Amino acid sequence: MNSTEKSRLSRVWIIVIAAIMVEALSIVQAERMRNMILDQLNSRSHLVLASRANEIDHALDLVETTMQENIWEVRRSLAHPDSVFQAIVYLIDDNPHVLGGCLAFIPDYYPSKGRLFEPYGQKTNGAILVRQIEGPDHDYTLNEAFQQAIRAPGPMWSEPYRYGPDSLSMTTYYYPVKDEQGRVVAACGLDLDLSWLGDTLNTQQPFPSSFGLLLTREGKLVTGPSEDRIPAAQVQEALDILNGTLPQSANPAIDIKTLSMNRAPYWQVVQVYQTSEALAPLHRMRIYQMFFILLGLAILAFMINRYAHNENKLHRASEEQARLGGELAVARNIQQQMLPETFPPFVYGFLEPAREVGGDLYDFIIRDGKFFFCIGDVSGKGVPSAMLMSVAHSLFRMVSQKEESPSHILQALNRQICQGNDSNMFLTFFVGCLDLYSGVLNFGNAGHDKPFVLSDGKIELLQTVPNLPLGVFPDTHFEEQNCTLAPGTILFMYTDGLTEAKNTDQKEFTREGVQKVLHEFLAADPEAPLETLVTSMNDAAHRFAGDAPQSDDLTMLALRFAPGELLREEIHLTNDESETTRLGTFVKDFFGKLELDNKTASGMRLALEEAVVNVIKYAYPAGEKGDILVQADSNREEVRFTIVDSGMPFDPTAVLEADTTLDAHNRPIGGLGILLSRKLTDSISYSRRNEQNILTLTKSIL
């Protein structure tokens, strides 16, 4: 499993754990709230039941009080059967809940009234009408309630019943009426309308499907909600559960609370709830909660993902950065290693890139007693300019090995750099070739800053022709110039990183700043090592810049023409083989002055002679007289011969060497000359300049 999958998995785990925790919290909370709600419902229904019971109690009380307050009137009327009617009127007029009242006499109490006698008063349209209702169709003595009332020791409430055309629910309060002998002779009843109780019980129900019931002591329904509010089946279900005919488990959602009255007739007030309804707000809340939890988790997941993504990106970016950093460090090393590592005493160079890699370069090579050097600055900085710089650097190395003319070197570099230079980068470049014996400096300047020439205590700018930089047009011609440096002359080259070094005020070090340091150097010790000059220049530039970051690559190259003890002789020859005798004498004489040993001297002489003979033989057309100049130079470290002729272009270094492994028979006669020249010297190089062939042979004599 890779790290990405791992981190993805851990992210999923975070979300899952967060979800579980939040959900657990939510469940616990919901459970608590559920209990709270049910508790509240419980205590609330208890209150409701108590108050309902109280209300019923009160209604019954009123009836009972009415009875007690008026029963004496009834008793008084016993003496006259007809006055009973008026007593009933009094009785029922008193209480608005009383629908009617009766006085049912035991059979044959009033002989004049027949066996049965029951005057009954009824409220009809606000008036009270009392009439006799006994008769063959209505034998009240058969009524169980009557029988009980007659036998009862005191007043009693009948079981509720329905009566009349409206099938009103009602109950009757019976009061036994005794005669003077203490015999119960009649039952006085007051009919209490119970239908209003059903409404009372069911007004202000907390939930749409909760309802109240009134039951008898035995559990018979007295009154309940109207059928258009609660279906009868639902009421029946509650009754069945209360009566035990239906187990509670049949409908666990139903919650039934009962309270029995603490007085006769000990009816029960019942409150029925659907628990689900009570808990509906909780469920709604749970749904909202779930929604918000999910939303929160989604946001959390999104954020974690994003964070992880960013983290990942950051991680990758820093890895990439590290990798790039490493590669840049390698690139920097490569670039640094391309720079000359050691300096001959007459030269010192310095390069400090502003970033890891830079677009500046300097380089030099010494060959044939000549010092080829260059300094350049690629437009821009960083990796792209460093790449172009490396190209230019390699090209300079390659070209300056063969080419002697700065103009040609510039042209060769320019052609190569222009090829495929789609990014339109360019570089300023100064190439010089200093003859270490004569002090002749050939140079070409492709748009680079003019070097300073420090000579004889004076500081001047080398007056260079303004050529285009390299990389602009492939066919640019670069004009070559030359001058001769007096011994001790210093050439100080730099890139604009020096003159344009900025301080924190954005001021530049300027050419004047450079000049000042050069003056100080000359004033102190003009013959001090060049390292001192370059180092103090660098210090001065850094002091000037202060805390400002280095904005550009800083490069300096200083060289001094210090010929030391030089030996230089020359001889003019004509193109005749007999001239080799003179040449031999000239060479022996020269070597004599250098006190060379015979072996080295002979080798060098042979190399020179073979080269000169080549020129004599081939440079000029047969029969044409030509001049050949031979120069011999030495600084006591090496010897350099320069052969100059004005003949046809002829590069002897391009001639094939003789095969030295052939046997006598197959040996061609010839081709040995160039072989000997090459083998007996350290280097041999050809160039053609100013219509002249110039062949240079050098050999170390240390």
Next chain:
Amino acid sequence: MTTSIQETDTRITATLSGELDTAAAQETEKALMPLLNSQGKEIYIDCTSLEYISSSGLRVLLSILKQAKSVGSRVVLKNVNEVIRDVLDLTGFVNIFEFE
């Protein structure tokens, strides 16, 4: 550059002294013409006093060698000094001449 030739029944000895440079080569070649007509005799070239030789000189020696070989004769270089020896080394002539 001086050249002398001594001849016996079986051997021709040429003594070279001085510097056999390009200028001297032509003259030396002429002087050594008898060696090109060795008629089977051994050719000895005494180099004791030869101080210098150029490629032209080597060519002279090579012509002599080729001629001698064609008639079944041998060419021996005597007392070659270090300087000359080096040149013979460089050119591979050490492999085709005999030395004493």
